Amino acid sequence: MADEGLPVIVYVDENEDAREDFYIDAKKTKLFRKIIILPPEPTLAEMVANLAQINFEALISDFRLADAAGTDYDGSALVAAFLQIRTGFPCFIRTSYDNEALHAADDVNRVYSKEIEAAGVGVRPLFERINLQIQRMRRQMEAWSGELEELLKLERTKLSAPEIDRIIELDGLIEANMGGEHEIAQTTKKLLLDGDFYERQNELLTATEELIDRIKKNLNTGNG
Numbered sequence: 001m002a003d004e005g006l007p008v009i010v011y012v013d014e015n016e017d018a019r020e021d022f023y024i025d026a027k028k029t030k031l032f033r034k035i036i037i038l039p040p041e042p043t044l045a046e047m048v049a050n051l052a053q054i055n056f057e058a059l060i061s062d063f064r065l066a067d068a069a070g071t072d073y074d075g076s077a078l079v080a081a082f083l084q085i086r087t088g089f090p091c092f093i094r095t096s097y098d099n100e101a102l103h104a105a106d107d108v109n110r111v112y113s114k115e116i117e118a119a120g121v122g123v124r125p126l127f128e129r130i131n132l133q134i135q136r137m138r139r140q141m142e143a144w145s146g147e148l149e150e151l152l153k154l155e156r157t158k159l160s161a162p163e164i165d166r167i168i169e170l171d172g173l174i175e176a177n178m179g180g181e182h183e184i185a186q187t188t189k190k191l192l193l194d195g196d197f198y199e200r201q202n203e204l205l206t207a208t209e210e211l212i213d214r215i216k217k218n219l220n221t222g223n224g
Contacts, residue, residue, distance in 0.1 A: 007131070009059075009060060010037075010051065010054060010059050013037070014065050014071070015067070019039070020037075025123045031127055036054065041071075057137070065078070075094070077095060096109060144172075147170060204221070
């Protein structure tokens, strides 16, 4: 299908009507293959765990999640917590409380004012911004995986120290972005690649090759 390469996004809001409005507006843009709308879970840990089970490419959250849901966290805390498991992931915060959100957010560029939407501009600029960030991250992942793939084509017994370091660095960057909860520590990877444990070296590099295959599959299917 023509939309198979389009991304999947997630929107979190405590207000059911706001979730429905966001879904309708996002659907109209035809920029996304799937829009998943979620209410906030009671705790931040539960919310992050729920998101970790979903395959998507951008997280958008309302700022004042506690207004109607009785949660003990806001959209800024949710984004910060999710970025702990998905480094560099496209995340956005929608708010009518601009100053409060800007002071709470780690990165003010993630904050998008609902007042701009209400002023007649509409929500199209937000969705275009989301899509732009997704495409930027896709290009970055393609570049990392492409470079890593070329390094893995080299004779493994003749890898230089800089090549080993770069393999470890690229693998770490990719794993951090994809949510590698069980990522091997870089020092351990270096010992495996640097030492005489040839069988373990092969195991590690084979696992890295499998990671590249997973990236390609995600990119080709729109991460869905």
